[in-house]
Amino acid sequence: MSETARYEVERRIRGSIVLTAAISLYSAFIVWYFTVLEGVNTEEVFEELPPAMVDAFGIESLSTIEGFLGAQIFNFVWLLGLGLYFAYMGGGIIASEIESERIDVLLSFPISRSQLFLEKFASILFPILVVNTVGGVAIYGLVLAVDESIDLTHLLLAHVLSIPYLLVCAGIGGVFSVAVNRTSVAEKGAVGVVFVLYLIESIVGGADEYDWIQYLSPTQYYEPTPVLIDGTFEFIDSAILLVTLLGLLLLGQIIFSRRDL
Amino acid sequence: MNGMAKIDLDGLTKDYGGVIANDQLSFRVESGEIFGYLGPNGAGKSTTIRMLLGLLKPTGGTARVLGADIRDEKSLIEAKKRIGYLPAHLGFDDGVTGERVLEYHAGMKGDSRLHELLEIFTPPIERPVREYSTGNRRMLGLIQAFMHDPELVIMDEPTSGLDPLKQEEFNEFIRAERDRGTTIFFSSHVLSEVRRVCDRVGIIRQGRLVELEAVETLLTRSGKRVRIHAADEVIPQLSALDGVVDESTFPGGVQFIYTGEINRLLRELARYDVHDIDIKEPPLEDVFIHYYGERTEEKSNQWNPNNE
Numbered sequence: 016m017s018e019t020a021r022y023e024v025e026r027r028i029r030g031s032i033v034l035t036a037a038i039s040l041y042s043a044f045i046v047w048y049f050t051v052l053e054g055v056n057t058e059e060v061f062e063e064l065p066p067a068m069v070d071a072f073g074i075e076s077l078s079t080i081e082g083f084l085g086a087q088i089f090n091f092v093w094l095l096g097l098g099l100y101f102a103y104m105g106g107g108i109i110a111s112e113i114e115s116e117r118i119d120v121l122l123s124f125p126i127s128r129s130q131l132f133l134e135k136f137a138s139i140l141f142p143i144l145v146v147n148t149v150g151g152v153a154i155y156g157l158v159l160a161v162d163e164s165i166d167l168t169h170l171l172l173a174h175v176l177s178i179p180y181l182l183v184c185a186g187i188g189g190v191f192s193v194a195v196n197r198t199s200v201a202e203k204g205a206v207g208v209v210f211v212l213y214l215i216e217s218i219v220g221g222a223d224e225y226d227w228i229q230y231l232s233p234t235q236y237y238e239p240t241p242v243l244i245d246g247t248f249e250f251i252d253s254a255i256l257l258v259t260l261l262g263l264l265l266l267g268q269i270i271f272s273r274r275d276l
Numbered sequence: 277m278n279g280m281a282k283i284d285l286d287g288l289t290k291d292y293g294g295v296i297a298n299d300q301l302s303f304r305v306e307s308g309e310i311f312g313y314l315g316p317n318g319a320g321k322s323t324t325i326r327m328l329l330g331l332l333k334p335t336g337g338t339a340r341v342l343g344a345d346i347r348d349e350k351s352l353i354e355a356k357k358r359i360g361y362l363p364a365h366l367g368f369d370d371g372v373t374g375e376r377v378l379e380y381h382a383g384m385k386g387d388s389r390l391h392e393l394l395e396i397f398t399p400p401i402e403r404p405v406r407e408y409s410t411g412n413r414r415m416l417g418l419i420q421a422f423m424h425d426p427e428l429v430i431m432d433e434p435t436s437g438l439d440p441l442k443q444e445e446f447n448e449f450i451r452a453e454r455d456r457g458t459t460i461f462f463s464s465h466v467l468s469e470v471r472r473v474c475d476r477v478g479i480i481r482q483g484r485l486v487e488l489e490a491v492e493t494l495l496t497r498s499g500k501r502v503r504i505h506a507a508d509e510v511i512p513q514l515s516a517l518d519g520v521v522d523e524s525t526f527p528g529g530v531q532f533i534y535t536g537e538i539n540r541l542l543r544e545l546a547r548y549d550v551h552d553i554d555i556k557e558p559p560l561e562d563v564f565i566h567y568y569g570e571r572t573e574e575k576s577n578q579w580n581p582n583n584e
Contacts, residue, residue: 018380018383018384019380019384021383022376022380022383025372025376026369026371026372112367115367116363116365116367117367117368117369118331118367119326119329119331119361119363119365119367120361120363120366120367120368120420122329122330122331123329123356123359123360123361123363124356124381124384124385125353125354125356125357125384125385126353126384127349127350127353128349272349275331275332275333276326276331276332
């Protein structure tokens with residue numbers, strides 16, 4: 016690992032620990048809540064909800080632990096929460112250096128702008144990996160602790176497949192980060208775009224005429240609940256996310272290299 | 277590199293569409309000299325420096341730094357291994373220790389002189405940068421600028437915020453650096469500062485190079501601001517001295533810029549009954565107004581104290 020990426024990763028350690036701890040605690044609450052709900056016919060509770068909402072939250076089969084975790088943890092936390100969080104983090108990578116004028120010193124180093132951008136971006140992989148690894152182990156342990164069981168391969172897949180998705184969210188932030196000079200603008204812009212895409216995907220899912228719009232959203236290409244329930248997923252979805260990531264990184268490098276600082 | 281200019285500006289221009297921050301600047305900084313880049317705030321000094329380091333792209337002309345064309349990112353990156361830079365605003369990550377900052381810098385560009393520098397400058401490197409005073413931040417900045425033993429060091433307003441004593445230490449340090457062969461280019465808006473330490477000075481005003489001088493020439497040209505308290509009848513005689521410009525009287529005295537030879541002024545003054553006297557350096561903008569006129573639309577290389 017090169018110097019800049021290493022330095023940036025070190026600075027992300029504390030935040031990653033806090034994030035992972037918070038998500039593990041939330042997961043513990045959700046798993047405990049599942050045991051409380053046992054015996055209650057949850058399917059009935061959600062029948063009252065509009066179909067669009069059931070769709071939006073990926074509520075499939077809440078009476079099984081897989082379906083419950085998929086809706087309460089993966090759709091809420093991984094897809095929406097972490098998606099927004101990493102978009103926000105991506106928004107800060109360069110804009111914060113410009114705003115604080117640290118960019119002057121960074122670019123006095125014998126390093127190209129592209130490399131600086133890529134290394135700073137790469138450091139986001141660290142919290143993504145920590146939250147998936149530690150969070151995944153915690154979820155598995157919690158499920159066993161309440162005498163339930165979950166397919167380990169399915170759980171593993173749900174985590175692994177989230178990585179390209181979260182990187183794309185961070186990549187959207189990365190593009191904002193090189194395009195504007197103010198950290199808050201870049202962060203809010205990235206969060207806004209990911210959130211709006213998420214909403215659009217949820218809303219137009221039902222309307223045939225405009226259903227192509229949903230394909231613009233990265234959330235379209237990561238569906239954790241079916242993965243958890245029976246391990247179904249499309250390779251092409253992850254491939255699309257990775258290609259999008261490359262496109263975003265390329266765009267970020269081009270904007271960053273061409274602009275005045 | 278010997279014999280070759282360390283910095284060579286060739287018509288370097290930055291036009292922000294309406295505001296020309298740098299207007300066709302051409303000059304050279306030779307190997308082994310301390311070059312002062314002097315100008316009032318907002319004259320375009322930082323713009324030049326930021327172009328030299330590739331942060332801004334010129335809209336016209338170019339420059340070479342250690343032989344590398346600043347428009348060519350690849351060759352400028354190569355050159356940056358041998359360049360030290362101290363920006364005007366010292367951006368360090370507040371949350372990390374000075375030691376970690378230096379470790380990062382070492383990894384990026386080398387640290388062959390780090391230990392030696394830590395004996396001269398003593399910021400509390402084990403503490404987070406957040407707790408640093410302005411002086412400690414400056415020291416950390418100087419260490420990082422020189423730690424990899426660069427051929428060329430570029431500094432943007434390096435002494436702003438330093439008290440006179442620290443400033444003298446700083447001058448000592450950069451003279452010693454020059455003597456061991458480092459070329460130093462620094463910007464300043466304080467005339468006294470550059471003339472104490474620089475071998476040559478380039479003066480920029482409103483984006484244009486208005487003078488390129490050896491320090492001695494500048495010294496004799498810039499004059500002194502003299503403020504004298506004396507009996508009323510003496511004042512007209514003092515004002516009539518050769519080399520007096522811009523005189524203005526106040527109750528019980530007179531103030532003027534004296535551009536002549538200082539011993540002559542002292543001899544003249546000795547003949548009169550002077551109550552009090554204060555001689556100091558005129559503000560840079562005043563010097564400019566006297567020598568280049570109120571407006572600098574034209575590049576004026578001709579010095580004329582009476583051109584107002």
